[in-house]
Amino acid sequence: MAHTGTQAVTLPEAESSASRRDGSPKKSRNSWSDLFSRMACATAHAMGKPIAFLMAVALVIVWAATGPLFGFSDTWQLVINTSTTIVTFLMVFLIQNTQNRDTMALQLKLSELILAMSKAENRIANAEDMTEEELEQLHKELHERAETTLGALNQRRAARSRKAS
DSSP states (O other): EEEEEEEEOGGGGGGGGOOOSSOOOOSSSOHHHHHHHHHHHHHHHHTTSHHHHHHHHHHHOOOOOOTTTTTHHHHHHHHHHHHHHHOOOOOHHHHHHHHHHHHHHHHHHHHHHHHHSSSOOOGGGGGSOOOOHHHHHHHHHHHHHHHHHHHHHHHHHHHHHHOOO
């Protein structure tokens, strides 16, 4: 439960397990996609901590310190190369998953704001689903509207400054 001021607000996680706020039933959280999503979020959260960076630095220092012990052999070098390649390969998928989730959440929030505004064009709420050509056309239209608005604003400012003098 989150508190804002003196009012208590119930978060969706704290709601009844039978249904959501909109009345739709909650889906089972047993699919592979949900499992991957939960693991990716937990791993990304852990890897974003300073301790994860410090542990990686410590591993590199330990590896470098063992160089003389192994005579700086090809196998010794292969250990760090293979390790970093594997970690990088796995992190690409982790980063892509978290980036996709963050982007979708941001798009949903922006769409909600656009739809809530009475003068906004609702077609902009679905901009991420438009083709490249449609996006270019929309960009051109919005750029022209912004230029027109800026021109009107500059005219009002000039009129105010003339009145003030």
